[in-house]
Amino acid sequence: MRPEDLPEIRHLHLFRDMSEANFSALMASSYAQLFPPSLDLIRQGDPADFLHIVLEGTVELYAAWNGRECTMAVVRPVSTFILAACIRDAPYLMSARTLERTRIILVPAADLRGMFRKDAEFSVAVVDELAACYREMVRSSKSLKLRNSRERVASYLLRQSQLAGNVAGYTLPVEKRLLASFLGMTPENLSRTLRTLEADGVKVDGSRVIITDREKLTRLACPDRLIDGIEPLAEHSGSSIPSAG
Amino acid sequence: MRPEDLPEIRHLHLFRDMSEANFSALMASSYAQLFPPSLDLIRQGDPADFLHIVLEGTVELYAAWNGRECTMAVVRPVSTFILAACIRDAPYLMSARTLERTRIILVPAADLRGMFRKDAEFSVAVVDELAACYREMVRSSKSLKLRNSRERVASYLLRQSQLAGNVAGYTLPVEKRLLASFLGMTPENLSRTLRTLEADGVKVDGSRVIITDREKLTRLACPDRLIDGIEPLAEHSGSSIPSAG
DNA sequence: CGAGCGGTTGAGGCATGTCAAGAGTTGTGG
DNA sequence: CCACAACTCTTGACATGCCTCAACCGCTCG
Numbered sequence: 001m002r003p004e005d006l007p008e009i010r011h012l013h014l015f016r017d018m019s020e021a022n023f024s025a026l027m028a029s030s031y032a033q034l035f036p037p038s039l040d041l042i043r044q045g046d047p048a049d050f051l052h053i054v055l056e057g058t059v060e061l062y063a064a065w066n067g068r069e070c071t072m073a074v075v076r077p078v079s080t081f082i083l084a085a086c087i088r089d090a091p092y093l094m095s096a097r098t099l100e101r102t103r104i105i106l107v108p109a110a111d112l113r114g115m116f117r118k119d120a121e122f123s124v125a126v127v128d129e130l131a132a133c134y135r136e137m138v139r140s141s142k143s144l145k146l147r148n149s150r151e152r153v154a155s156y157l158l159r160q161s162q163l164a165g166n167v168a169g170y171t172l173p174v175e176k177r178l179l180a181s182f183l184g185m186t187p188e189n190l191s192r193t194l195r196t197l198e199a200d201g202v203k204v205d206g207s208r209v210i211i212t213d214r215e216k217l218t219r220l221a222c223p224d225r226l227i228d229g230i231e232p233l234a235e236h237s238g239s240s241i242p243s244a245g
Numbered sequence: 246m247r248p249e250d251l252p253e254i255r256h257l258h259l260f261r262d263m264s265e266a267n268f269s270a271l272m273a274s275s276y277a278q279l280f281p282p283s284l285d286l287i288r289q290g291d292p293a294d295f296l297h298i299v300l301e302g303t304v305e306l307y308a309a310w311n312g313r314e315c316t317m318a319v320v321r322p323v324s325t326f327i328l329a330a331c332i333r334d335a336p337y338l339m340s341a342r343t344l345e346r347t348r349i350i351l352v353p354a355a356d357l358r359g360m361f362r363k364d365a366e367f368s369v370a371v372v373d374e375l376a377a378c379y380r381e382m383v384r385s386s387k388s389l390k391l392r393n394s395r396e397r398v399a400s401y402l403l404r405q406s407q408l409a410g411n412v413a414g415y416t417l418p419v420e421k422r423l424l425a426s427f428l429g430m431t432p433e434n435l436s437r438t439l440r441t442l443e444a445d446g447v448k449v450d451g452s453r454v455i456i457t458d459r460e461k462l463t464r465l466a467c468p469d470r471l472i473d474g475i476e477p478l479a480e481h482s483g484s485s486i487p488s489a490g
Numbered sequence: 491c492g493a494g495c496g497g498t499t500g501a502g503g504c505a506t507g508t509c510a511a512g513a514g515t516t517g518t519g520g
Numbered sequence: 521c522c523a524c525a526a527c528t529c530t531t532g533a534c535a536t537g538c539c540t541c542a543a544c545c546g547c548t549c550g
Contacts, residue, residue, distance in 0.1 A: 093380055437531085496548100502539105507534105
């Protein structure tokens with residue numbers, strides 16, 4: 001691990017408040033690794049050996065069943081994933097693969113579990129992080145069950161605009177194929193939906209999004225802070241797609 | 246609160262390991278309440294003032310958006326719900342209503358938050374509970390995205406049989422209307438699906454379920470421990486529908 | 491340059507939702 | 521105790537959202 005990584009990790013909500021000694025101890029048993037694009041990091045069902053911290057690059061969390069596959073989340077720096085499996089010492093429920101060249105810190109799950117019995121501030125941070133992940137998952141589930149695909153796309157486009165500071169134009173942070181899977185639809189259906197949304201105030205050309213009539217798009221999307229709101233976690237810098245326990 | 250309630254609450258995973266003094270302190274500020282059926286306990290969006298513990302009866306957690314509504318979970322004794330919102334001091338993401346006459350313990354959220362900074366064992370238990378809830382939500386989301394409604398129904402029926410001890414016959418624990426909403430489909434569609442499932446090894450008459458060909462049903466449902474598995478929490482006695490953070 | 495991949499478009503089909511009606515059940519109030 | 525209202529569940533007819541399959545374009549990268 002590079003020495004310059006430590007401050008960045010230390011700055012994470014999860015590690016910010018723990019004692020210096022405990023932080024050092026945890027980092028001492030951890031190590032960094034650099035992965036090429038499209039590499040499988042984790043296979044669902046495997047035992048949870050390491051908490052993963054993304055320092056650079058992008059990671060996709062996905063799930064598979066019976067030959068089908070879907071994207072569950074996309075993780076960007078600096079944040080962690082599969083905390084819950086590590087805590088519970090249980091098998092991963094999701095798989096993970098890199099989307100580009102990615103640098104990751106691996107923290108042994110056993111050390112992690114030992115640490116939050118030892119450091120009260122750390123355990124408080126873990127609780128808060130997990131609660132945030134849980135709530136993000138509830139939001140995602142609500143969106144799936146209460147909205148049709150057209151409404152999900154509209155909300156997503158609107159939310160991305162908000163994350164970028166309510167700008168009218170921005171670039172899609174992920175491939176459309178992946179976005180479709182995340183939103184629970186086929187690439188073909190997303191493509192068609194984007195076409196028809198031009199009549200509702202948003203134009204998408206390649207990966208370029210331009211909101212032409214925010215009011216109209218908002219009327220369609222009916223954004224709701226109990227679905228599209230952001231769980232406040234200081235360093236969860238606006239990820240392209242909601243996050244990742 | 247009745248004195249005989251305390252042992253039952255104390256037996257909950259969440260409170261089992263904390264110190265006697267801290268448990269008493271927490272209970273001192275809590276109180277029990279008895280609610281009639283079909284009563285709204287919580288409205289989504291409201292601030293999270295109390296952790297709820299179901300002692301008797303049944304509670305439905307549901308979500309609403311834009312005039313639509315869906316069931317997210319059903320909570321049965323003895324377990325808790327909306328822990329995550331209390332921890333984060335954030336608005337509820339789901340609403341809750343009683344399905345029958347229900348007795349509930351209300352634990353002030355502020356005391357809860359104070360306590361897990363004070364009692365290490367308690368905070369470990371909270372972490373574990375939240376991680377379990379998160380994982381249950383991931384399972385539910387996977388089921389929604391990877392399976393069609395027919396497969397979801399088949400898995401559900403099979404899982405209920407397992408929870409009852411791999412019996413061939415059992416009674417549906419919830420109304421079909423509610424089950425349909427939980428599984429992300431309309432009552433009409435559930436009704437039709439159950440009819441067609443008779444050809445695949447399960448017969449449903451009223452609320453009575455009889456598995457006539459377990460192997461055939463299993464081939465259709467493809468049960469997967471990473472979706473249908475049970476997050477081990479000693480006192481989470483087999484709830485009718487996965488649980489409830 | 492050709493292979494592979496992402497994206498788009500069209501045609502067609504299936505799954506699922508919508509609307510409507512009726513049977514059976516439950517709960518309630520006269 | 522009965523009558524009525526309200527509700528669940530079911531079934532049918534119909535509409536439509538979404539998926540599947542296939543072809544094609546353009547781009548990237550060996």
